[in-house]
Amino acid sequence: MSRIAILGAGRVASSLATALVEQGHQVTIGVRDQTRTRDWLVEPMVCTSIGEAVVGADVVFNATPGETSLERLSAVREELAGKILVDVSNAVERGLNGLPGTLTYPGSSLGEMLQAALPDTKVVKTLNTMLFTVMANPGSLSTPATVFVSGDHADAKATVTGLLQDLGWTPGSILDLGDIRTARGPEAMILAVPDLIAARGLAPFAITVAS
């Protein structure tokens, strides 16, 4: 059992929170606005401020909008010290249609920016290359899928790999690309997502390495 904070309260956060609670983890949701009603919040999940959620956790999932994450997480830099930060977000400037347009950090990646801004935190990038429904339910796909993992800290990647298995990812589907710089490739894949959705509809998918 891990003490997990999930920052954000969108579809990504609710999918991950629901699945991680089912696996017996203690899950706290950290949000900016605690007054909003969120139907998917069920016992024993707790909803509190971002700072308080981080303080009570060993592993923190970043499910805030990626283009806002650097500012929001830098604001809780001290609370995040010594913890694992699992960044599942995508930092993109959205087009008029609300879909991802260009990368917020071309030539770099949000994963790298977070690790540089939070040197006492162990950042692991993963789960950002699929429809949110697949993150906690890879078995919903009929063909084998890949989940990429990038990070500078082997112990943190081992912990995250365990959590990925709790979410249904088999060891063979988890591809450790290397250090946090390798987040660039998977983060750039978001550029294909609006076109994938336009071509295929909102059907579940995961960008994958066929081998």
Next chain:
Amino acid sequence: MSRIAILGAGRVASSLATALVEQGHQVTIGVRDQTRTRDWLVEPMVCTSIGEAVVGADVVFNATPGETSLERLSAVREELAGKILVDVSNAVERGLNGLPGTLTYPGSSLGEMLQAALPDTKVVKTLNTMLFTVMANPGSLSTPATVFVSGDHADAKATVTGLLQDLGWTPGSILDLGDIRTARGPEAMILAVPDLIAARGLAPFAITVAS
């Protein structure tokens, strides 16, 4: 039977040329330096200049290094008028290790740049998201693979789809993303390739949409 020109004489060009000849197509190789020995050139392939190869073809494959392609192909703009240009290349600035570093056209794509520079040519982007060995041999993979197709011209995409099937791609593996602007997503995937090769070795792969 199509009259096909393949521009370039590297591993991509030789793989495609060999497979397309086997499928009964007439293949001409267009190169800058015709004096170099190329062991893989077999009858009835012909090797000539880029301009001459284009003139005698209906479909032209661009397998020159992507970062040089805009200049090389603009030089034969008139010869390319009215033809289909299948761009299978990746335009990247290479790092010290010779592997792709950053995109040559961030915020755009080589496919779009070529279509803009060659308005009388029908540009189709495809096959740029896999190890070269897979382009003409998708059956070498043990899991289902995707080949992306982007282009503004439906008739050209239909022709290219037929050639992809000649190369072994099943109809279900061919994913038409839309117009040439949609080349941005697949082109950005090249950023993951050096890390994939570092993590997995030179094993065949294709970046794919698991569904």
